[in-house]
Amino acid sequence: METISTDVFSIMDVFSIMTVRTGVAQEAVKVEKMLAEASVFIEQNTRAVCPHCVSVCCINRHGRYEEDDLRYLHAAGLSPVPLDEGIGAEGGAAADAAPCMRLGREGCTLPRALRPFRCNWYFCTPLLEHMSGGPQRPYRRFMALFGGLVTLRGEMLDECRRIERVQDAPASE
Ligand code: SF4
Ligand code: SF4
Numbered sequence: 273m274e275t276i277s278t279d280v281f282s283i284m285d286v287f288s289i290m291t292v293r294t295g296v297a298q299e300a301v302k303v304e305k306m307l308a309e310a311s312v313f314i315e316q317n318t319r320a321v322c323p324h325c326v327s328v329c330c331i332n333r334h335g336r337y338e339e340d341d342l343r344y345l346h347a348a349g350l351s352p353v354p355l356d357e358g359i360g361a362e363g364g365a366a367a368d369a370a371p372c373m374r375l376g377r378e379g380c381t382l383p384r385a386l387r388p389f390r391c392n393w394y395f396c397t398p399l400l401e402h403m404s405g406g407p408q409r410p411y412r413r414f415m416a417l418f419g420g421l422v423t424l425r426g427e428m429l430d431e432c433r434r435i436e437r438v439q440d441a442p443a444s445e
Contacts, residue, residue: 293435299428300347304385306421307392311384313414314392317406321399322379330375333368334390341388343432344425353386393422 322328335355337345345352355373374382384392395403404411 296347296428296431296435297349299424299431300344301349303344303421303425303428304348304350306417306424307385310392310414310417310421313403313410314384317399317403318379321402325398328371328375329394329396330372330380330391331369332372334394335372335374335388337388338390340429343429344389345386347428347432348385350386353382389425393418 332355337352337354342352353374372380374380380387380391403414
């Protein structure tokens with residue numbers, strides 16, 4: 273009898289994880305779509321501001337993924353594009369501070385959905401001033417969209433960690 277109830281419990285556990293996984297995947301895909309939508313406004317502004325920049329923020333150190341970036345990419349079914357592994361080992365801090373390997377003539381060569389999140393939420397002061405100083409309606413729409421995106425991404429990552437904790441927990445006898 274005990275064995276049966278334990279089995280039933282573990283089946284329900286698996287079912288619950290699968291349900292959460294499906295929810296996480298849907299949220300991750302929604303985050304990807306929201307990023308694509310936000311990208312239009314961001315790029316309208318970076319196109320105007322970044323070509324005049326004297327201190328470009330894109331360096332190798334910023335181009336590396338964090339664990340949460342990998343969680344999101346995995347959940348959305350996207351493949352991460354790692355920076356060249358040799359950079360850090362060969363050049364240490366100097367290479368870390370060198371222009372990002374993904375930086376092309378027209379800016380970042382990586383699709384926005386595949387960039388480390390810090391690349392997507394970093395807005396320097398001149399960029400922020402340009403965004404907020406333009407027409408107010410698109411700016412407010414962008415701010416609302418981006419706020420929703422950050423919240424949804426945070427919830428999705430919490431769920432990912434919850435799944436990881438359940439999977440890492442020692443199996444009960
Ligand atoms: S976001 Fe700001 S710091 Fe980065 S390249 Fe553009 S203007 Fe320069
Ligand atoms: S936005 Fe692109 S080029 Fe800039 S640091 Fe991030 S990955 Fe590198």
